Amino acid sequence: MLKLALSIIGRDVRLSMRHGSATTMVMGFFVMVITMFPFAIGPEQNILQRVSVGVIWVAALLSCLLSLDRMFQSDYEDGSLDQFVLSPVPLELVVVAKCIAHWLTTSLPLIVIAPLLGIMMNLPEQGFSALIYTMLIGTPALSFIGGIGASLTVTLRRGGVLLSLLILPLYIPVLIFGVLAVKAAIGGYPVMEHVMLLSGFTLFSAAIAPWAAAAAIRSGLE
DSSP states (O other): OOOHHHHHHHHHHHHHHHHHHHHHHHHHHHHHHHHHEEEEEOHHHHHHHHHHHHHHHHHHHHHHTTTTTTTTTHHHHHHHHHHHHHHHSSSSHHHHEEEEEEEIIHHHHHHHHHHHHHHHHHHHHHHHHHHHHHHHHHHHHHHHHHHHHHHHHHTSSOHHHHHHHHHHHHHHHHHHHHHHHHHHHHHOOOHHHHHHHHHHHHHHHHHHHHHHHHHHHHHHHH
């Protein structure tokens, strides 16, 4: 089972790297959104520092939404999703593998370039390690929760808008705990409370997403 999950992850990562459009689009959108803020609110360092954490996290959430509709769509179009449903392999395991592949090709590149954009947004030095740490913990929840929304809209044409409406409210806890943890680190306050809440939400989403997404896929294909 583990070998099959790794093969699905490797397949999706190779396809993403071969085409490159989804990852490039997500990274380009992430950079463009953050870059526009200094032009919109002015170059004042104090203002940029105040909004830097929130801007980076919001841009990351919106960037992850761009590629969610393709998580199962390509497999649905070429018939692979039907084969996964009919095969003896648990569909929940397939969902977990697809969510991990989505995180590797979408959120991980954003985490890599986030510190550079933090410099542009005048993020305080104390916040860089906390930003990377919280994004590593919190962004997997974006893929798992997004997997539920992607499974609900996989059989719909142009379901991207509906997907955004379904998923964005569920992303709010990740945004709140992630921003609070970084701001606590910048202010010199304890961060473990926020980190533990963020970790708990990620673990909760990882626990329920495979079952909910698998049930939605089976219902949609019937």
